[in-house]
Amino acid sequence: MLDADFFRRWMTAAAASVDRAADRLTELDSPIGDADHGSNLRRGFTAVRAALEEESPDTPGAVLTLAGRRLVSTVGGASGPLYGMLLRRTGKALGDAAEVSEEQFAGALRVGVDAVRALGGAAPGDKTMIDALAPAVDALGDSFAAARSAALAGAEATTPLRARKGRASYLGERSVGHQDPGAASAALLVAALAEVAGE
Amino acid sequence: MLDADFFRRWMTAAAASVDRAADRLTELDSPIGDADHGSNLRRGFTAVRAALEEESPDTPGAVLTLAGRRLVSTVGGASGPLYGMLLRRTGKALGDAAEVSEEQFAGALRVGVDAVRALGGAAPGDKTMIDALAPAVDALGDSFAAARSAALAGAEATTPLRARKGRASYLGERSVGHQDPGAASAALLVAALAEVAGE
Amino acid sequence: MLINVPETVVADALRGMAAAHPELTVDVENRVIIRRDAPVPGKVALVSGGGSGHEPLHGGFVGPGMLAAACPGEVFTSPVPDQMVRAAAAVDSGAGVLFVVKNYTGDVLNFDMAAELAEDEGIQVAKVLVEDDVAVTDSLYTAGRRGTGGTLFVEKIAGAAAEEGQPLERVEAIARQVAGASRSFGVALGACTTPAKGSPTFDLPAGELELGVGIHGEPGRERRPMMTSGEIAEAAVDAVLTDLEPRNPVLVLVNGMGATPLLELYGFNGEVQRVLAERGVAVARVLVGNYVTSLDMAGASVTLCQVDEELLRLWDAPVRTPALRWGM
């Protein structure tokens, strides 16, 4: 079973990982975007970390909804509302249980990912964070480690794609040959999950 | 004896030489100036050439005063009034004789150079066109070729100097190590003179 | 870059803006720029915002006759909903608020959230989307046309309608009309440098240019060997005219991207006017300057907006903001 502390540790690990990768994410966002994805997420997860320390929410759902709210109100850009929606909806789907099973979490995360798809209108193959999130949530039924591999593979598979959503879509054919920064950051978040699960 | 045609040919040769050297003069004006000396003089001597064709002045004095007037009204910058004054005063000093001796010309050019010194306030060693013009006028008593060598040597000797007049003076010590563009162009004008004199 | 550290660029700028413009209320902490006399009783209030780095857009357009408030996000990052909600609450007189939103995924999502939240607080909110950049085809394969120079026309003209006391639905309709009648095309001669990245966002060798660029440092649709000002004017005007067939006279914005000298921009305007005359397009008004910038990007954009008499009257109406000012 996963408790509030597990999700707190997830967010803390995600924040650390985003911190380390911020320059790389911004670099990825520069040929096909506007060179801010790393600093956007760093700002957001720094705020999430602070909020979790201040407010110490005590259920898995409360941890994730708080994190989502903080992302929405500190990140901006496309990724702020999208990642915010992901965590908020996942958190809401977890209800106010003190502990949740891995299956429950996998189901809730699917709700979150579906919400991101609805909000952003992106389908797999559009070269967005969805390309990492959708395979990850499918693989989560197996294990956290499987989800991590799936997210990473999904992120890497965005390189040859032509973007159809977000800023990169403005480039048309010229978006081909670059990894999507949001897919790369999504893979980081899933990897952080596997890390705190000890996998 | 030197007639109007000699001076016309001087101006035409000067124009051609400035044309060829324009990029180099602008290049010299770029570390210690504002990167326009070559295009300034090209504009001016192109106008001089056109004016001489249109108006066909028929005395040495008339050729040089016309050339000087055109420089003043087309060049601008520091070099326009200074070179304009040089030619105008030299021309005026030649009076309206149809032909002048080399000695008369040397004397008139001294009047012109003195006028430039008075107008600009520069003395030899200040790293300006005076550093080429003053030795040239001194050597003109010997020959046109001597004047050319003196002007060239004077121009080259500006490199180690610290500028005290014109834009380069703003740089203080940092003006050292660069040849003065105006001294370089003055050497060109004197060389054009030697060229038309067949020396 | 003339900055302290990348993290404080926006807050630093807002402090400096507050010092330069006592006629505005600049809330540095909450990142909203508000016209001093807001809320103005009985009048609709325009609120806009977007990533920073496009100055004077939008903060420089706050004042009588234009925006009631602007919300600057981080550099090239749309602002967050909290900012727009706060701005809306500060400027709403009860007559309602119009959000002017440039069509970028981030701006759209954040303004949408803000609109919901503001409505929850009892504020009547309308939205207009600016999507004027013809370099992007609006299709299933893109996020839709970007909002660029047309934003200035929308904010000025709808702002004048609001200043006159027209009701929200009318101000919204006018804004929509202007947005629908505006088309832009941009060209970059050099990339920009964002504080977060610290180096140019893309490599553009001297002697090449990018056609169809946006205002966020992204490359354009096509790279070409350098063209003359006249050729660029032809490319830009013709691109705009493929999607706008003006029967009425047009407003023309010849906009610098940030690092193009005004000398060159005026020269470019001369070429744009020549091409417009050759294409038989009647010109009502011309505005030349750095209005919708992309940090220190070298380049320019051309925006045309087809206007009827009413829109032209509203364009000419008095405006008093840091960056646009006439008639008062």
Add this chain to the structure above:
Amino acid sequence: MLINVPETVVADALRGMAAAHPELTVDVENRVIIRRDAPVPGKVALVSGGGSGHEPLHGGFVGPGMLAAACPGEVFTSPVPDQMVRAAAAVDSGAGVLFVVKNYTGDVLNFDMAAELAEDEGIQVAKVLVEDDVAVTDSLYTAGRRGTGGTLFVEKIAGAAAEEGQPLERVEAIARQVAGASRSFGVALGACTTPAKGSPTFDLPAGELELGVGIHGEPGRERRPMMTSGEIAEAAVDAVLTDLEPRNPVLVLVNGMGATPLLELYGFNGEVQRVLAERGVAVARVLVGNYVTSLDMAGASVTLCQVDEELLRLWDAPVRTPALRWGM
């Protein structure tokens, strides 16, 4: 560069300026920009000019309350006497003309010649020299201090006095007072590219800056490793204050050199205001923007002008020009 060919840059810009500003008379052939209603009966007329590449200076300052005419030279090259004489003849109402001259050898020589020629034509001419740049020591070893940002203060304030109908000697005295009370210091973060040269006028590696630069692409007095905006503000303000001990409040111009984003310039202004406050200098008014530029040079300058009540009143007086406009 956004140009056709280097040779036509100034003429091209003037055509584009004419199209953008029907409220001005732009004589492209003779290169003078004149306020439409000149000569204004009974009023002194200010004429200025200088090399192009500093836009909006001077042409953007032509209009009621500021310059009667401007004479743009080639890029970074002072105009020729013919231009100033023509301008003076066009704007003189009989009340006389004041030449506002920035202290560069070329400008001084050409304006001097023009003054003589204009006087020969029966025009009463006075001159004021602007020499505000503290980076250059005024000594036997230099051409004297350069004229930079202080020019804007001189043209605005003396222009307001002329607009009020004050006589030539009074307008001249005021101009002299403003010039004497103005001091500037500039910093470059990158060199500019002139059309004639086509590449940066000096090499400035990323991570270094030049302190004490002028506005003609010349390097400064000293090269330093990159500094923060706050450190640069300290260096610039302190340099100015070594030569100006303001007892009265000051006007502050925080001026962009052309390629500095307005976002960064506002941030820099915040730092300048902080330093002024720390040094105990009272600030009367603040102007932030790209006003006295050096093509696409990255960097900024700070100009302070100590004002008494009369000068402040004239600063606040209405002005209507392309680049400065308030009160009408």
